[in-house]
Amino acid sequence: QLQLQESGPGLVKPSETLSLTCTVSGGSISSDNYYWGWIRLPPGKGLEWIGSIYYRGSTYYNPSLKSRVTLFVDSSKNQFSLKLSSVTAADTAVYYCARHNWNYGYYYGMDVWGQGTTVIVSS
Amino acid sequence: EIVLTQSPGTLSLSPGERATFSCRASQSVSSSYLAWYQQKPGQAPRLLIYGASSRATGIPDRFSGSGSGTDFTLTISRLEPEDFAVYYCQQYGSSMYTFGQGTKLEIK
Numbered sequence: 451q452l453q454l455q456e457s458g459p460g461l462v463k464p465s466e467t468l469s470l471t472c473t474v475s476g477g478s479i480s481s482d483n484y485y486w487g488w489i490r491l492p493p494g495k496g497l498e499w500i501g502s503i504y505y506r507g508s509t510y511y512n513p514s515l516k517s518r519v520t521l522f523v524d525s526s527k528n529q530f531s532l533k534l535s536s537v538t539a540a541d542t543a544v545y546y547c548a549r550h551n552w553n554y555g556y557y558y559g560m561d562v563w564g565q566g567t568t569v570i571v572s573s
Numbered sequence: 574e575i576v577l578t579q580s581p582g583t584l585s586l587s588p589g590e591r592a593t594f595s596c597r598a599s600q601s602v603s604s605s606y607l608a609w610y611q612q613k614p615g616q617a618p619r620l621l622i623y624g625a626s627s628r629a630t631g632i633p634d635r636f637s638g639s640g641s642g643t644d645f646t647l648t649i650s651r652l653e654p655e656d657f658a659v660y661y662c663q664q665y666g667s668s669m670y671t672f673g674q675g676t677k678l679e680i681k
Contacts, residue, residue, distance in 0.1 A: 487670075489618075497610075497618065497661055499670040510668045513574065546617055550670075557665055559608040559623035561630075566617050 452477040454547050454564035468534040472547030479528045480505045485550035486530045490543035537571045577673035585681040592649040594676050596662035601642050606665040609647045613658045
């Protein structure tokens, strides 16, 4: 069964770069049918999509975060990663990685999620 | 950017009752690209519905989705105690995903 696991520092200082990695197990990241993405849940707020990546490297970013976000994939390690630069307290959130299920152009939803990791931005 | 507005913000109901969640889009959304999720405190979101009306694997048939264009609905026909959670709609369009702000379903 496919599983996703987020990893990275739980505390980041303001103005620094937040770096998280999602490790995929029980299946390959290199599939034509899936995109892989990051979503966050700030305290007291709703879900916010950050960005998504295909195993061949094409990326899509939330326009509101695009200037600060970079996603990349390492197929040899079955991992994809998020970098968010110049963080502020507003970036404090639970960060989730998730599989986006696409098949022949039909969207089957974000069907597998990691458990989430809490990132606090504070000095 | 398509904005999804969910209503009500909070829904207070009792087990056994019927729950109806609304999701309205700022412009037309393809039904193929509309999904619903359930999230409980401390847990990751769980996919309920994709393609506006198709249940995801393992989702009980008391959950149903409907709608088209700019108006979509999630219905829980008869609430079970484990259904009390936050519900989000989500759409894909123009190479981006957006979520509604969520509806909290609480026990009355």
